[in-house]
Amino acid sequence: MSKIHVTTTVNGDETEFLCDPRETLLDVLRDRLNLTGAKEGCGTGDCGACSVTIDGRLVCSCLVLGAEAEGKEIATVEGIADGDTLHPLQRKFIEHAALQCGICTPGILVAAKSLLEKNPDPTETEVRYWLAGNLCRCTGYDKIIRAVMDAATEMREAS
Amino acid sequence: MNYHSPASFAEASALAVNADGVTRFLAGGTDVLVQLRADIVTPDTLIDIKKIDGVSDITQNDDGSWTLGVAVTGAEMTEHASLSQDWPGVVEAMDLVGSTQVQGRATLTGNLCNGSPAADSVPAMVAAGVTVTVTGADGSREVAVEDIPTGPGRTSLAKGELVSAVNIPARGANAGDAYLRFIPRTEMDIAVVGVAVSLRLDGDTVADARVSLGAVAPTVLLVQECADAINGSTLDDAALEALAAAASAACNPITDKRGTVEFRTDVAGVLAKRAAKIAYARAKGETVKGDHA
Numbered sequence: 001m002s003k004i005h006v007t008t009t010v011n012g013d014e015t016e017f018l019c020d021p022r023e024t025l026l027d028v029l030r031d032r033l034n035l036t037g038a039k040e041g042c043g044t045g046d047c048g049a050c051s052v053t054i055d056g057r058l059v060c061s062c063l064v065l066g067a068e069a070e071g072k073e074i075a076t077v078e079g080i081a082d083g084d085t086l087h088p089l090q091r092k093f094i095e096h097a098a099l100q101c102g103i104c105t106p107g108i109l110v111a112a113k114s115l116l117e118k119n120p121d122p123t124e125t126e127v128r129y130w131l132a133g134n135l136c137r138c139t140g141y142d143k144i145i146r147a148v149m150d151a152a153t154e155m156r157e158a159s
Numbered sequence: 160m161n162y163h164s165p166a167s168f169a170e171a172s173a174l175a176v177n178a179d180g181v182t183r184f185l186a187g188g189t190d191v192l193v194q195l196r197a198d199i200v201t202p203d204t205l206i207d208i209k210k211i212d213g214v215s216d217i218t219q220n221d222d223g224s225w226t227l228g229v230a231v232t233g234a235e236m237t238e239h240a241s242l243s244q245d246w247p248g249v250v251e252a253m254d255l256v257g258s259t260q261v262q263g264r265a266t267l268t269g270n271l272c273n274g275s276p277a278a279d280s281v282p283a284m285v286a287a288g289v290t291v292t293v294t295g296a297d298g299s300r301e302v303a304v305e306d307i308p309t310g311p312g313r314t315s316l317a318k319g320e321l322v323s324a325v326n327i328p329a330r331g332a333n334a335g336d337a338y339l340r341f342i343p344r345t346e347m348d349i350a351v352v353g354v355a356v357s358l359r360l361d362g363d364t365v366a367d368a369r370v371s372l373g374a375v376a377p378t379v380l381l382v383q384e385c386a387d388a389i390n391g392s393t394l395d396d397a398a399l400e401a402l403a404a405a406a407s408a409a410c411n412p413i414t415d416k417r418g419t420v421e422f423r424t425d426v427a428g429v430l431a432k433r434a435a436k437i438a439y440a441r442a443k444g445e446t447v448k449g450d451h452a
Contacts, residue, residue: 004162021162021205022195044193046347048260057234057263063192064264065185067162068207111259132346133258 008069010035011079019066026050028066029076037077037106041135048134051107052076058114060133077106080113088151088158089113098147100138108134112148120156124149160202164210168294168323171206176296176319178204184321185209186230187264189257190273208321217242223329229322233262246327247441248336248355248434251449252283255340258347268322271304274312277350277374281308283338285371285381286355288328295320305371308378334359335441337434337449340373341426343417350374351418354406354430356438363393365439370402370431375410375423382409385431394439402435403428 003018010033017032026043029035029052041049043062050061053075080087089112092098099105108131115122115130122130127148128141136144161178165171175182180203183191194200208214214230217239225242233253236242243250256265256279270280271291284304293302296319307314307322316322336357342348353373359366370385384405392398412423437447 021160024192024196043196045189045257045261048258051260054263057232058260059263060258060260062196063188063261065162065188065192065205065207067164068185068188068209114259129346130259133260 004067006067006070008071009073011075017066021065021067023066024062025052025054025064025066025069025074026061028069029061029074032066035076035078038110039103039106041103041107046133046135047104047107048111048131049104049107051110051134053110053114056114056117058111075110077110080109087113088154089116089148092147092151092154093144096143096147096150098139098143104134104136104138108136108144112151115148116152116155120152120159122149122152161204162207163204164207167211168208168299168321171208171211171321172295172319174204174206175321180204182206182318184272186214186269187232187266188269189261189265190269206321223331225327227267227325227327229268229324230266231325233257233265234259236267237262245330246287246336247447247449248338248357248438249280249283249287249289249327252338252340252353252355253280255279255338255350267325271307272314272316272322274308274310274314275349276308276311276376276378277353278379279338279340279350279353279373281379282353282355282371282373283336284325284327285379286338286357286369287336288357288369290326291322292324292326293320294323299323301326305379305381310377331359333361333442334367335438335443337437337441337447339430339434339437339449341418341430349417352423352426352430354427354434356431356434358389358435358438358442360439360442365389365392365394365398368435370406370435372406372409372427372431375412375427377411380409382406384409389435394435399432399435403432406431 039049041047045060045063052061182204183202185207209230214228216228218226270278289304338355340350340353355371358368368386372380388401388405407428410424
């Protein structure tokens with residue numbers, strides 16, 4: 001079976017890869033581009049651990065084929081920090097201890113960043129609904145929600 | 160598996176006509192890729208329709224009707240203020256499907272063609288009188304949404320046919336719609352029962368009601384007896400009780416882990432009353448929030 005040649009942009013850098021038609025974008029990111037931040041939790045779009053954005057739209061990368069990335073702009077958790085300077089969301093996750101095992105964290109950071117870009121001043125209810133597709137089996141969610149709310153406050157004050 | 164991304168619906172249809180084995184069309188992929196990954200459906204040919212011009216467009220036509228491209232996502236519908244204003248029931252029903260991430264990909268067309276009797280957007284589309292344009296080898300035809308599903312996972316589309324547009328009628332004045340579903344939690348679940356109501360008012364009197372039930376039969380149902388129960392009424396208590404009785408009588412559900420036959424039959428009546436009240440209030444010009452935050 002011949003492979004598909006795909007040209008795409010990942011975290012601002014133009015990238016090329018060859019992939020099998022069945023490979024998901026998650027497979028491509030992890031196994032071909034060595035971007036292992038996005039995690040495979042369920043592989044069926046239920047857990048959100050593989051969250052990335054495509055052209056600014058939050059999606060599960062396990063439910064996107066690598067071939068579909070042609071000409072798109074992909075953003076992953078690896079692009080959130082600015083060099084060694086953590087994004088406010090990342091700092092607040094550490095401050096609030098909003099993670100334990102860490103598997104869900106990259107997906108939640110990508111999803112939360114996407115929320116704050118659309119809605120810089122969300123209510124707690126809006127944060128909880130927005131993140132309903134990101135499962136965490138460790139924290140019980142409260143610390144995550146507090147970290148996102150706190151980061152939103154800081155980002156509003158800074159802007 | 161062969162992956163194609165044709166530039167037109169005619170080309171997509173021709174690819175499907177000439178393909179051997181299992182063919183699937185790929186829109187948002189939130190069902191197709193799950194089935195592929197789980198080895199439930201392993202397509203030999205996958206035809207991605209998202210490279211076709213116009214598939215992501217939401218267009219209001221001169222007569223007030225709407226044409227939605229087949230790759231328009233739930234998120235794009237929710238963000239569209241005037242579509243949400245015209246057809247809040249349809250938009251909210253689609254918005255109930257899956258998570259934020261799924262909303263970024265999932266489409267009305269995929270929800271319809273997946274053929275699930277529990278698909279949230281389908282009762283809302285049926286109540287709204289939505290049709291789809293179906294393109295095949297011999298050209299295109301317009302088909303009512305209720306005529307697409309024929310059973311769980313099955314549709315009336317022939318080999319080489321695919322949905323090429325979603326046509327939502329003009330809303331018109333003094334009219335409203337609503338969709339409600341029962342799930343045992345608040346988010347991220349599949350309907351145990353879903354009910355959609357669309358109606359128009361002559362003064363205080365209901366006219367042109369359409370009522371559709373989901374997850375209570377092998378396909379989504381359009382129930383004329385429910386419409387008859389409220390047409391000509393002011394949605395008084397007697398009409399609401401008749402509506403509930405007609406909805407329950409139309410149910411032909413199964414018992415599964417989500418709900419029993421008895422539960423689904425009862426809840427269909429309860430939700431029919433509530434959805435009718437919301438549709439009525441919206442037809443009166445009131446802003447009523449749906450189920451979803």
